[in-house]
Structure formats: C-alpha cells, structure tokens
Amino acid sequence: MSYYTRFIRPGGQCIRLGGYRRKSPSPKFGTRQDFENGIRELKGLFPGDLSSTSNEELETHGFSGTDYHPGALHSIIVYPQSTEDVVKIVKVATKYRIPVIPYSAATSLEGQTRGHPTVGGICVDISHMDKILEIHADDGDLVCQAGAGWMDINETLKEKGIPLFFPIDPAPTATIGGMLSTGCSGTNAVRYGTARGEWILNATVVLPSGEVIKTRQRARKSSTGFDTTKLFIGAEGTLGIITEVTIKLTPVLPTTVAVVHFPDVHKATEAVIEVLNKGVGIQCVELMDDQMMSATNKYGQASRKWPEKDTIYFKFQGPTKASLAETAKIAKSVVEKYGGTGFTLAKDDKEAAELWTDRKNALYAGLAMYPGAKAWSTDVCVPLTKLPDLVYQTKRDLEEIGIPYNVLGHVGDGNFHTGLFFKTEEEKEIVRQATHRMVKRAIALDGTCTGEHGVGIGKKKYLVEELGEGTVQLMKSLKRTIDPLGLFNPGKLYPDETDDEVEGKV
C-alpha cells in the first residue's frame, strides 16, 4: 500500500511504481485525514455518477494502455459539467492540499494524466464538458467546452452544412482541452501549424487560486500584451484547468492523395523541401519507412501492395480539381528529380480515401507484424535537413540491437515518430534505452525531445538539456507564481530531483 492511495490493481496485484514509492511524500500535500475529508466533500458536491472511487475507474484513469511509463492511481475521479464545477473542485483541492490532475481523452503518450505517484490526487475528468456552445460560421470560429473532441466538432460542422473545420488532427479521440494542454499537432501541421499557432482565440481557465479568467475576446488578432492563452498551451494542466475555448476554423477544401517511393529518406526529404518551396497546396506529407510499408503490405486495410521502400504519402489540397491536378503535376516532376518512383495519384475521392487508409492505420499494421508485442511510441523533431541523419542513425542503432521497429514521419515539419516493439520486460528496457538515445540525438541536431506528444513524466528529464537551465528555471518560477501550493498536476512537465533517479535507470 502506498501512503495515501491504493496501488492495487483489481485482482490484488500490487503495481510497482518505478522507484517513486521509495520517496516520502512531499510535505506540501495534506495529511491522510485531509485527503479523506476532501474526498468526502467532493462526493457530496458531485453525488452519484459525478464522482467515483471505484477500483475500476481509478484503474482506467491511473494507467494507460498506450504508454509504458509507471501508472499511478488517483484518489478520486470527479466529472465536472461546467466551469463553476471546476472551481468547486479547485477550492476543495486547495482547502485540503490535494493534487489536481486534469484528464480528458487520455490519448497522451508521456504519462501526463497519471495520479501523483505517492499521494494520488483529484482526477478532473472533463469528458462531460463536451458541448459546442456557439458556432460563428461567418466569423470562422466556434466556442466549445474543453472536453469537446476535435473530430466531433468537425462532424457537427459537416452535419450542419457549414463548410469549415478545425484542422489540428492528433489522436482521433483527442479533446480540445487536452490538445491545448499538450501543444499538439498532427498530419495537417505542415499546412496549418499546431495548437501553438493562432487557432486558439481565447481560453477560459480556472487558475489554481480558484479564479476564472478568459484570456482574450474573440477578435482574430490582438496585440494587447503577451498572450496569456499561450501560457496554457503545452502547460499540461500545471498552471490551471482549461474549461472553455474559442477555436478558429478554416474552409474544408477538396483534397487528393498521391504515393511515391524513394531510394532513401535523404532523397525523400530533399524532394519534400523542394515541393513545399513550390508553394503548391500540400495539406500533409507523411513518411512511412520500408519497415512500415512491409507491415502495410501484410496487414494494411487496402488491397494494394507497395514496393517496400521509404515512401511519401502526399495529401494535396486546393480550391478546385484543376488546382489539385496542377499540384500533382508539379509534385510529380519534383519528386522524380530526386529518384522518386511509382508516383501513384488517386483517380477519385474513393481511391484517395483508400490510399490514405494505409497511412492512418500504420500503427495497427505495424503492431500486427509482431503478434503479442506492444509498441513503445515516441516522437522527436529536428530542423528539416537534419531529419535524414536522425532517421539513418536511429535505424542503424535499432538494427544493431535487433529490436523490431518502424518509422513514421510528418516529414514536412521534421517530426519523426517511431514504434519500437517489445514483449518482455527485458526488451522493454532495451526499447526505453533506444528511445533515450534517439532523444539525445535529436537534441544534438538542434531539435526537440518531443514534436507533438508533450513532456509528462516521460520526457521531463530532457528539458534542461534541450531548453537550457535558464529557460527551465523561468518556467518553474512562473509555475510557482501561478500555483504556489504546487497542486496542479505535480510531478509532470518540470524536471525535479527525482529525475536523476529516473535518468540513472536509462
């Protein structure tokens, strides 16, 4: 048993917590009695299904099936329905000094939504806060609660016949609040940028003080000082809980898909840079390596078989069929200069969808290659011209240690994802170390330990190396100013004294 909460899986198996349990809890949190009082108070405020301490829900929220960082249970799950509900939760948390961990779709890959490893905490699950509040079609924006999913939003717009969409496309079930908190992006980033750009017009945030702020009004542009919205983008819930957001929308345009194969990643990257510099309508430009193409041939949903070579999937976009055809023609002539072969352009929308299906299902095809295996997914990002070196060195490394892997890249951004496959605990350790070396390599190439998955507990040990001690100290000092009690998602994002221990394991 841990200090304040239970680390027992249903069935009684005790979960080991990566060494964190050996540390005594920080004195900043309340006592066991405080926690019990707080939980009782929350159950009163959020009766019935609006809160839970059931083993099953604690388990679902405290562990993840998609990453392999240590799990840690929360003390209670609370389901607010409004900003006012979140304020109530924050007030209880502050009164009893209980950590507060925001939670939505839990698609994050770096352990961002875990409970605090020694004391648990209040998991604020915003999945009931999924309403679209206002649609301003002619202004090209929309106001929603933070638990609304980006795909649901786009589906709603489509159903209403509004030809606009929100273009940031991480995991299909991701919510706006989680997307902001992660500073996420996806395949559309090469055209539309990321959650850090200008897609978020304002956010309503419950601060650790319990105060509610709205960061801006709804104008598309403003130069009224530094934009406090940006402070919460990528903060992983450590500075407050985002409850409502105004997002900017963009027109839905016709698209088509083309696939082309290259001798190597170097040639593919050079070709992509030149295509992008032509200024043609590129919505996505995705690299799938030879391993990934092999998996797709064996386990992809599409019937077509491809050469097992490093391959680029383009999604072209344009206002008209004519502009799509022009883009395809320009792209074809460029890629062929760089040794691109077998340029396949979808004949119609149906074929475009089929071609893209292989890209979308790459993760599952990759997994199917290694029955019974799990995939450690991670990402890094480097300047465009550094990508071939990074991919080459990483692949050589992985081949030397004999771990099955595949490579996916948002190559127009220099953003590179790997899936590393393992079955045993021993292999998992080898995979963890290979990931560590990949990150070190990316940082040495003027890149980042994470292009779009965030920091959580998995990447925080790299922040000082990447950003410098001064930048990290600045982040920490702002955190202390906004959250002086240190209750908001403690142990995530900012490196701390426990990281030497974690680092020692790598």
Added chain:
Amino acid sequence: MSYYTRFIRPGGQCIRLGGYRRKSPSPKFGTRQDFENGIRELKGLFPGDLSSTSNEELETHGFSGTDYHPGALHSIIVYPQSTEDVVKIVKVATKYRIPVIPYSAATSLEGQTRGHPTVGGICVDISHMDKILEIHADDGDLVCQAGAGWMDINETLKEKGIPLFFPIDPAPTATIGGMLSTGCSGTNAVRYGTARGEWILNATVVLPSGEVIKTRQRARKSSTGFDTTKLFIGAEGTLGIITEVTIKLTPVLPTTVAVVHFPDVHKATEAVIEVLNKGVGIQCVELMDDQMMSATNKYGQASRKWPEKDTIYFKFQGPTKASLAETAKIAKSVVEKYGGTGFTLAKDDKEAAELWTDRKNALYAGLAMYPGAKAWSTDVCVPLTKLPDLVYQTKRDLEEIGIPYNVLGHVGDGNFHTGLFFKTEEEKEIVRQATHRMVKRAIALDGTCTGEHGVGIGKKKYLVEELGEGTVQLMKSLKRTIDPLGLFNPGKLYPDETDDEVEGKV
C-alpha cells in the same frame, strides 16, 4: 526641469508631460546620484558613439513624429552590439535601479519607446544589432540579431537568390525585435498570421536578472511545455530584451492584384468572407473607404482614377499563373454576387505593382488631403461580421463631430485602422476622444483595443475592460516574478494607478 532627467527640447522649450510630472517618482528607482553613477559607468563601457547623452539623440529617442502621446526623454542612449553588451547594460541598470527601455526602429504608435516620464532611463537602442547570423535555406529558417529589419532580411534573401521570405509586414523599417515585442502583423496576416503565430522558432533574451536564455532549439515544432518564446511576444520589452531570433521563412510566390468597389462596407465584408471560404490563394485583402479613395484619386502616385466608393484591394498568390487566373475568376464571381463593381485585375506584374502602390501610399495620400494636418493613427480589431457595424458607427460618429478621417482595414482579419486629422490642440483632444469611443465600441463587439499596434502608454487603460481584471492581474504577477525591481520599460503595457488620471482626460 524634471526629477532626474531633462525635458527640454533643443531650443529651450519645456515639454509638458501629460500630468505625469506631477507625480513624485516611484521609490523603486535609484537616487539622482545613482543615476549619475550609472550613466558614467555606461559611458565607460560604451565609449564614443556607442552611447550618447546629447540633446539631439535624447530628443529623437524620447519623442515621436508619428504618435501624439506625451514624449519623455531617456537619461542616456546606449548602442549595444551583442547579447553580451545588453547583459552589461542590464547589470548597470540593476546595480543603480535605472529603468531600461528597449528601442529599435520606433515605428510603434502607442508610445512604447518613450523614456520613463519622471526619471528617464537607459534607452537600449539595438539598431547596431542588425546582423543576419545564419541562413538555413533548406530548413526554411534564419537566425538574426533583433535589430535586423524585416525588409532588409527579405532584400538579402532576394540578393542571394534564395526564393524565401519572412511574411510579417508591419511598417517598412520595423525590426524583428520590435515586431516580436509588439505582437505585430500587417497586410499579409490574412494568409500568414501574425508575430504571435509560429514564425518565431526561438528567441535569445536577456532577462531582468541579467541571465541570458534561449527559449527553444531550431526545430519547427516542439511540445516541450508552454513556449516561453510567446511570453516575450507582445511584452513590449517589459519582461526582458530580445537580442537574437530564429525566424521561419516561406516561399516567395507569384502574386497579382485586383481592385473592386462595393456599395458599402457591409457588402464588402460579406464578399470577403465568402472569397476566403473558397480557399483560393489570398495573400492580402485590404479595405479602403470612400474617403481614402477620394484622397488616392487626388494625391495617389498611380495615374488611374477610381470611383470614390468603399473598395477592396486583393493581392492574390499562387504557385503558377494558371492558379492566379483561377483565383481571380473565383473572386470576381463571388464579389459580383455582393454588388462588387469595376473588378480590375492587373494585366501584368507592372500593373499589379502600380495598383498596390495606391494601397501602400494611402497614409500619405490621406495626409495630403489636409495640408498642415497631422494624422492620429490607431487600430482596433473585431470578429469579421462585426466589422461593418464598427465601421458604420465610427464613420457616423466622425461625421457628426466633423473631423476629417479615413479608414483602412485588413478586412480579412476584422482589423480596422483610422487616420483622424487635426491641426490644433483642441482638435487633437476631439480626435483623442473619438479614438476612445472607437476602442470602447470595438471591445463591446467582442474585439480588441488594438489589432497590431500594441498597448504602450496609449491603450493600457483599456486592458482590464478588454481582458478582465483576472487576466491583467495574471500578467502583472508574471511581470513581478520576472522583473521584481520593475525596471523593464516601466509605465508601459500594464495599467496602473496613473491610468485613472489619463482616463479622466478622455
């Protein structure tokens, strides 16, 4: 004579300082002796032309010919050449408690670069820090010092045959450091966004502590926590001095220009929204009102005469001539649905340049209408559909009070500029009050007191009304954390107790 510094114009005329001089100086600054010691030390560190206390330079830096906020002299102007030089200045400032005011092209319109009204301060003029340090053409980025001008950068790229440019286009002489500090934008924002977007990959900043941080590495994307770069964008030098920046570049594309006239701003805005939603290549979409067209006919550089109606100038962009033609065709058919007449498309690049000249010189044509008059330029920004109301109400107001004016708008962003013309002090006061009412109107329409000019001393009294007390308090608390001595551009951006007094005058 003021407390520590001289408010005497060359020639001996004493400058009145809008009431600020009646306040005793804040005790947080050093004594007169401290200031003298600090200035002496700076002169030793920056000998000869590298610093100045000449009347002429103090006058140039402490006043502005383009805005009508109170002027205030600095105590000394220092010209650093490197980040290390800026650190030296900050150390002297901290040692002697002297304000530090960064200064570059001084194109700002809200008094951002004035000296402190009661004590002056150290004006850090970064105009010698104008070097391009690295060009990474294939990565699509460039590293420069903060004093580099955006037009110089683009000229250099052109001379080197690199077909890329930096697309944020405020005043022609603006520098990268000033642009970041203002959170600026320009005519290209409808296509490329603003300085708040993803064009700034990292910044090197000298913090008030004297510490130098670099906010990020050079990857295009990163999700390592909240992005501290964004903290300095729009901070107007109140949180540190930006010394080096990595900016993202984008391909230079063929463009052309079209002009079309509308019955009113309402129809023009509706047409623009529909054109934008077609997803065609629009680089700029600029409104010039009937008054502005009248001024252009009388004093524009182009020989052509136009109907004196509310007019839209489009700059189309596309990868090829064919795509430009397609865009023009689509735009023409849309605008005609909304009563657009006289659609004039440039036949060639020469004619496109000539058409655009009228838009570029609008300010000067407007001024020429009222010989001997000065123009009070300001901007606000609202959601797109609110723009016609704002323009209509503002024009009615201006006509009622009988002040000559014209209207320019970055209409694709809802960003609206006015030039209000005055000759006498009495008229200036009327203009100030009209500007005040325009701002109030914009805020009431879910907009902002400034779309791209920043806050400075001119707009800070509106921040609480626009952003809410909580957001402003958050900004102030971060300011106190980063600049506990309050030395960095004091009196700018954040509303303070003097604003009631200013407000009382409006």
